[in-house]
Amino acid sequence: MKVVVQVKLLPEAEQAAALRSTLRTVNDLACWVSRVAFARGVPREYELRQHTYAHLKAEGLGAQAAQHVIKKVRDAYTTLHANLRAGNLGKPKSRRRIKAASKPIAFRSEAAQPYDDRCLSWQYDQQTVSIWTTAGRIKNVSFACSGDGLKTLRDYRKGEADLIERDGVFYLIATCDVPEAEAYEPDGFIGVDLGIVNIATTSTGYQAAGRGLGRYRKRQLALRAKLQKKRTKSAKRRLKERSRRETRHVKNTNHIIAKTIVTEAERTAHGIALEELRGIRRRVRLRKPQRVTFHSWAFAQLGDFIVYKARRAGVPLVYVDPAYTSQTCADCDHVDKKNRVDQATFICRNCGVVAHADRNASRNIAARGAAVWTAGRESRVPATP
Incomplete structure (x- = not known):
């Protein structure tokens, strides 16, 4: 590695x-x-x-x-x-x-x-x-x-x-x-739901809120706009400095979140289930005010940090299909678009369970992670006649 x-x-x-x-x-x-x-x-x-x-x-x-x-x-x-x-x-x-x-x-x-x-x-x-x-x-x-x-x-x-x-x-x-640690047999999986409002939410209850990072980025965006209007050499130099500073801040935040998740999985002998989000920027269409926030979302970097830290610690990791995880009830598996009331609230139309939307999605991801791991362990050898 x-x-x-x-x-x-x-x-x-x-x-x-x-x-x-x-x-x-x-x-x-x-x-x-x-x-x-x-x-x-x-x-x-x-x-x-x-x-x-x-x-x-x-x-x-x-x-x-x-x-x-x-x-x-x-x-x-x-x-x-x-x-x-x-x-x-x-x-x-x-x-x-x-x-x-x-x-x-x-x-x-x-x-x-x-x-x-x-x-x-x-x-x-x-x-x-x-x-x-x-x-x-x-x-x-x-x-x-x-x-x-x-x-x-x-x-x-x-x-x-x-x-x-x-x-x-x-x-x-x-x-x-660096040699990778030998992966252990996981006693269940921790599902990780990645987002913008909440950077990461796990099925064990950990939640990394994106409020502080969002405020920081909004402030940096306003400062960039002021400097871009000046069009001077010093303004361009300051723009480069601020860009690098923002990159370092986001990177450090993602490192902390990734380390917290991997440490929790290692402590509890669990594996980690991540969403497969590659290509999401090409698939999703957004209104103009949402585009800056969406395209500055560093989900790929956070995912890479989780992967390499997990490999170094020997924590099993699987990717799952994220489709409908936010619309599926983690208790009764009922799928309905109306289950997602708003960004933070999930109310199942079938069983009536009320939960935090990101926490519910992370539980679905954990269940899919366990299914993927089990499917990978099942024998594909045909039965002897």
Whole structure:
């Protein structure tokens, strides 16, 4: 299981200048390689290397750095073509799709540059790294990270690490291959209903209200509107800062919710049942005032956090079909659109039970999760005649 650990570099002034110059150089050269690739119809990596490797070496890049620049460009085009095929950039004749496919990919000056073990070495006890730069290899660059992060790096780091610069600060993002815990046989399932008013509601009674996050987003939306009207460089800089701040806030909130759910499941030896919500933004039609809230709903991120935390803890997890979970009575299985009186209230037209709508839906999801798990365990071998 792949886990990413981010460490903050603490370079001295000369070291920081060398790192900054390196990122500028490799990304400028990546833009040049991208133009060559675009002009030649984006050839395979081996052919692209034949056209660009000598020039990259002449510009002062080491052998490994040159290889990584070429591979970074080729991977970027692979991702672009995959997005075009999947329709993620719009329909075939849409303006967005034409704009993306009609020019070479460009790389920001502070974009990430991959490093392998030939270009980067770690000294965990001293919490320093030795890293290649265009000014030569620099040693004893200090880094800072949490105790858990350092232990994960020491035990499980494997593969490449990316060097990035963000707001004048340098980070290394390292990939760690952490073994998954062995999943246990669950004693029932916890259903998780994801929503906007309530971010997550479980069948055990836990509810993460979205009121605070909604107020925060509404305030950020108003501040963005004010800054967008100014159209100045400083306003654009502030917009980027606020966008990143909002992203971090939402991410931290989702981490807390996911950890709470997984911890509860692990403590009670239960599994987790999640709704399969992929493609919901294409299926649902909304009035204009609701669109900003709906499209800023980070359900996919929360789901991903729950999945990876569950896998790391050995908690069984299944996906279920969310259809009619909000209209079905968890007590008598009666399905009726009128059962959902309003956003928060569920009243069954058949048995008369009154419940919180999200709690009722989470119970339905838990029941479906148990059914999916049982179906997966049933033998499909035909009976012997």
